[in-house]
Amino acid sequence: MPDTATPIPTRWVGPIRVRGNAVSGEVEVPLATYETPLWPSVGRGARVSRLVEDGITVTVVDERMARSILLVAPDAATAYAASLDIQGRIGELQGLVSTQSRFAKLIEVRDEIVGNLLYLRLEFTTGDASGHNMVTQAADLILDHLLAADPRLSYGSVSGNFCTDKKVSAVNGLLGRGKNVVAEILIPADLVAKQLRTTAARVVELNTRKNLVGGIAAGSLRSANAHYANMLLAFYLATGQDAANIVEGSQGITYAEARGEDLYFSCTLPNLIVGTVGNGKDLPVVEDAMVRLGCREDREPGANARRLAALVAASVLCGELSLMAAQTNPGELMAAHLRLERRRQDAGSVA
């Protein structure tokens, strides 16, 4: 039992106009954060979305959850032979998983051999759950099964960091973990000028110099954006997600193009690890949030979670667009911050 609760200031922002293969309509989103300038920032992006006929389009490109087990062989030759053998028994492993869970479905097993170490990355769909625990249980079962079946292999770890959870890596972006989502919008020139006080060319130029080149110079890894982590944290906390997953969630790419004077602006988020059921979702405030977000509807397994991921991505785009526009204008950002934060000593961050 908790001793107490830490109340994170929360506001519903929007609505955001959004459509795509997982959501359609105008939806308000909850943001729990100590960094309250985030609310008007996302709010400005949401206003832009409502002024564009099609709003923000969100495409869910992939979904899976992974856990890597680590098996130890006497040598690489044996590890390789064992891996080939296991690849031939995927059906057997899928059957095994299905005996344990209605929702977890094993979709792929990838191997990575380093010396005599055999990392098996087990990839699942997990219905509407983010799936951390579901895949850990399944991995545990598979691990026992494989160890029992092959005396050449011994236990390394139930988690070999080739998963990888809540840690910076390239593996999640390249092999997939969580929902892979792209949010995008095409903003007419007059809205860019009036609502964002900038031009398409200036946003594109800033994105190239700051997010792309600046990020590369900083030694970033599959990450080129201004502040995805801010929106992710706030949304995740308000909806009972395991917010430590913003570590990999923040590894996404902002890409913009000037199309004539109009602005094409996109946020690609390959690692949104979110769910509508499971741990953290039973708190009343979270339950209310899910209902209000339209994520408690009677849909096929996984559809509510995809809707949630789409709304997360749309929220990220709103906040990213607003900050990027602000940073094209010298002085605007700090002036806005000072206005909002007048009484604070250290008012938070602008990324």
Next chain:
Amino acid sequence: MPDTATPIPTRWVGPIRVRGNAVSGEVEVPLATYETPLWPSVGRGARVSRLVEDGITVTVVDERMARSILLVAPDAATAYAASLDIQGRIGELQGLVSTQSRFAKLIEVRDEIVGNLLYLRLEFTTGDASGHNMVTQAADLILDHLLAADPRLSYGSVSGNFCTDKKVSAVNGLLGRGKNVVAEILIPADLVAKQLRTTAARVVELNTRKNLVGGIAAGSLRSANAHYANMLLAFYLATGQDAANIVEGSQGITYAEARGEDLYFSCTLPNLIVGTVGNGKDLPVVEDAMVRLGCREDREPGANARRLAALVAASVLCGELSLMAAQTNPGELMAAHLRLERRRQDAGSVA
């Protein structure tokens, strides 16, 4: 004004026995998290710390906060000349900063030239604040000053992502941002056996195979640990920190050695961005937490924040040690989770 608050379940865990150049004593720590198995996990590490005479030793190695501005020159030759010129005027810039803030002190300016783009990384100490806003204000001032002084330069961005805030990178670890802290403990063999149900050799082996080799195989970047992000998130939320900074905070290294049968276990966290004053710190629950943590004492500027960072690092070590020990034992982890989470569908994550 917030519409509401999201109450994050919170428990005080410990006390942790800790000493070092920023803290000494036995201190309980607050953890706000939806992943409640974290509490007994950190609690087990804390118990171990109390059973070791010296407890956990924490060394604060460095502290600074950075903001990078982006200036645009016509070409690299000009950018280089401008940078040399600026390096010769650090004293002038330091004076400028001191007119604005009592606490922000400019300690270093680093340049990075890419083509005609000049990224200046301004590094400050910021007293007891984490310093996000303080350095942004200072950067804004310096930016205006440099642009006024040198007509060859034009505005690029108040933040060029060479800072870099809440984003995965190598720059923060290598050049420093936040508190650079090492927590370590030397655990006698009998405690390793009785409290952690493992051996030093097995912990070292797992660390090598999972955190080091597994992390490398996963394409990690300056990151080799099991689940720092979990402890960081919980501690940051409970103490009003900007928890999006767990993105870079989680980029740390677990290193262990077997010393005979005893276990040397360390967590190196180069990027703890925390403060005891500033944004998020004015909530009553946060104020109470600061008092209880001993971070509201009358010390020289920065000392309370260093104490806080040391306690964060000690908490990370407790949770990391406990999980690593558990993963040396097949099945232990899942059994513990299931016991704690029996009624949940998806019980969270074990990293």
Next chain:
Amino acid sequence: MPDTATPIPTRWVGPIRVRGNAVSGEVEVPLATYETPLWPSVGRGARVSRLVEDGITVTVVDERMARSILLVAPDAATAYAASLDIQGRIGELQGLVSTQSRFAKLIEVRDEIVGNLLYLRLEFTTGDASGHNMVTQAADLILDHLLAADPRLSYGSVSGNFCTDKKVSAVNGLLGRGKNVVAEILIPADLVAKQLRTTAARVVELNTRKNLVGGIAAGSLRSANAHYANMLLAFYLATGQDAANIVEGSQGITYAEARGEDLYFSCTLPNLIVGTVGNGKDLPVVEDAMVRLGCREDREPGANARRLAALVAASVLCGELSLMAAQTNPGELMAAHLRLERRRQDAGSVA
């Protein structure tokens, strides 16, 4: 026509005793290098291999060559639809490739969507050629075909850097490019002592502290070794390979274990891009080298190239083992260098 030739000093070293799924026997290897201390270094490893009954075991785990094309869609939704469509037409694309080349076989198409950009990573086997040009021709053909078939797509680039060739990345290691090879050896304690003047424990400790932890601290990416690049360069030059591929080739992992007092030592090289036919292979000296290496035998397509890759990996292990052993002994390395390089001002590198 060349104006001249740059003669790189070359020596045949060994023989190396080697076995595995692509080679078996004792084979001398050619090393072309300005860094002549490399010869005795690899030579020492080769001597160890001959003193171990099974020698070095080399396992070829995977082989493929990739080229990524870049298609541009109006938006992500269209890019995603196009990608799904293409995935359904792999058979058609395979047929197309087979009309152009006897050896190139399309085995997989992977997509990566960033905003409206669609990167397609085309993966092939290429017989005994390294395959650079073969896959570029095939990619060109496929690109034309896809653009003709789908008016929603436009040309981005024949190479979108998601391949990626001769550049540092995580994608090649995780998705595969070139031969993925593990070389390993189990060295009895007495040989470790007598031939390498060290112990298994000291080699393991050094590997952990230098290659693993040191590499992580340095911000390495999927790379943890002492000096793979040296052996790769020398072998590649002597056998007519495109030696710029040492960039990704050098991203490999050294992993060692103490098994009692014996030393298990392995080198995992996921990206060996080598061939026995094609560009650079028609020079007489290269032809001679191929014959002497046993890579001009009448085997199934690809077998000669796999043999070559196995010999490369074995050579890398020899040099890595020798240098690692030397670095366990303070002063040994520099003394050896000075002895070998007495008359030189700047004698090369020890990594």
Next chain:
Amino acid sequence: MPDTATPIPTRWVGPIRVRGNAVSGEVEVPLATYETPLWPSVGRGARVSRLVEDGITVTVVDERMARSILLVAPDAATAYAASLDIQGRIGELQGLVSTQSRFAKLIEVRDEIVGNLLYLRLEFTTGDASGHNMVTQAADLILDHLLAADPRLSYGSVSGNFCTDKKVSAVNGLLGRGKNVVAEILIPADLVAKQLRTTAARVVELNTRKNLVGGIAAGSLRSANAHYANMLLAFYLATGQDAANIVEGSQGITYAEARGEDLYFSCTLPNLIVGTVGNGKDLPVVEDAMVRLGCREDREPGANARRLAALVAASVLCGELSLMAAQTNPGELMAAHLRLERRRQDAGSVA
């Protein structure tokens, strides 16, 4: 003694028109490579340079060579104390180095503490040598000195991979190793059209989509270019460099801007490890190359090496510009390759 020599086909290309803080004039450059399409590719860039009044401007921004030693302390607190102590004795260490070498000058010592491990990165200038061996000798001397002076420290390694040599990392780019050089050119619109058969807008767009976004998606690390490694390898081989250093040398950034219809194009190469004296430079063909390159003049120590680095960077720009221009045109690249390589089975690579 070598058994033989591997003759790498070599051609002098250019001249390149170049100016800057290390070179000025028109200079031909030698390229030793099996990938002979490289010659006309660099040649085209050189022709463009001669048609622009100012040619290519090259700025050498920094130079240093590093070697990291690894010291082991009982704990981090001791490592930190030792490091502080060493920082206070830089003058003493500089004096020590000067007793050994006329050319090696210690300019900075940086520490990195991971647990109880203390990595000291010793940074030097090394005159006209690339400095591998010079810094290894100096590091050896300093290591002995420090171990003798402080009984709390023990030997870890003469090279702790925090240097880092011939390996992928972020540390070299961020802290500096080798010459940090920017090459740039401003090409009038008519030359872009006539000589490169493209437009500034198309080159910029391709650079963004391929080198920047494509590279980020591929999980690159401080690397965004098309094929730096090709030019580096060819130039390094022809001038007796340790060409394994193309691994880090290839980690550079191509950045382009459209200035009206004109094209600004730049290549930033932070890690050019080259020298005009030392190992590999005593071969007659290399000596001739140095003379012809104007790198055997009587200049202050270091000036010939900086000139060489500037010429390397200019050559990289020529090849990069040519390939990037070609890739803006569907089909041009393969057509050019096929024309050049008609009789070859596998003609090399286009990056």
